[in-house]
Amino acid sequence: MNGGDATEVFERVSHQTRVEILDALASAQRDAPMDPWLEYTELRERVGIRDNGNLNYHLDQLGDLILTGEAGYRLSRVGMGLIGTASSGVLDTDWTWGPVDAPGECRHCSGPLQLRYEDGVLWLTCGTDEHRTGLWVPPSLLEGHTEDELVERIAFLENRWGELTRRGICSECQGRVEGTLTRYEGEQYHYLGHCERCGSQHGLPVGLYLLGHPDVQRFSYEHGVDLRSTPFWTLDWCRLGTETAVSTDPLRIRVDVTHDGDTLSLTLDREGDVVATERS
Ligand SMILES: [Zn+2]
Ligand SMILES: [Zn+2]
Secondary structure, rough: OOOOOOHHHHHOOHHHHHHHHHHHHHHHHHHHHOOOOOOOHHHHHHOOOOOOHHHHHHHHHHHHHHOOOOOOEEEEEHHHHHHHHHHOOOOOOOEEEEEEEEEEEEEOOOOEEEEEOOOOEEEEEEEOHHHHHEEEEOOOHOOOHHHHHHHHHOOOOOOOOHHHHHHOEOOOOOOOOEEEEEEEEEOEEEEEEEEOOOOOOEEHHHHHHOOOOOHHHHHHHOOOOHHHHHHHOOOHHHOOOEEEEEEOOOEEEEEEEOOOOOOEEEEEOOOEEEEEEEEE
C-alpha cells in the first residue's frame, strides 16, 4: 500500500462481506486481546458465508488489513487503525451529545458556555451559532466520565493540537505542517498552518500555538497552573485578538502570558519562532 493512498483502502472495504470480516476480527480482538486469532471455519461461520471460494476471494481483497497465520486470521496494525477510527465515532455524523456546562465564557458576548456534539463536531457554544467554536474531539472521548474529568480530557487533546502544530506535525495525519503568522481579521493575527498530506488547515490563536512552549509551561507551573489540562479557552492570552503586533516589517507578534499579576512576554517572527522572551 502506498503511503497516503486512500483510494486503495476504500476499495478494500467497499464490500459488505469485507466489512463483516473486519468486524468479526475486531470483535475477536476485543474478546481476547492476547489471542485474537480466528480459525478459518469460525470466521466463515461468523460472517455467514458457505462458499470457501467466495470467502477466500474477500480475504485476499483485504490484503494487509489482516494477518494470516497458522492459528487463522487477525487484524493487522493497519486494520486495527482503520477499526480504531471507525470505533471512535468520528464517522457517525448523526450522533449527538450534550449539552454539558463548560468553564469559561464566550469570547464574543461573555455568556456562559456549553459543550454540545452535533454534525460530527464538538461545539463550544454560548447558544449563538455565530459565536461557537468547533473542537476536534471524537465521540469516544465524551462517554463515561464526570464533567470535570471530561473538561480535562478535552483540554488535554485540544491543547496538544497547539503543541503539535508548533512542531510542524499535523494533528489529523501526523504529516508535515507548514505555516506562518497570518492576519486573521483587521489587526488580529493567528497562526495558519497547512498540511500537504491530508489538506487540513490549522488556524490557531497565537497563545494556543505557544501553549506547549517550555518557557510558557514552566512559568505557568510556577504559578500553580498545569497547562496540559487547563482549557485553552479559559486563558485570556489564548484568545484571538489578545496578541500584540509590535511591528509589521519585519513581523513581530507579542503574547503576554499572565498569572497572578506576573507576565511572561514572548515575541514571535512570521514563521512562528520565538525570538525574544521577557519576564516582568
Ligand atoms: Zn456568545
Ligand atoms: Zn494532515
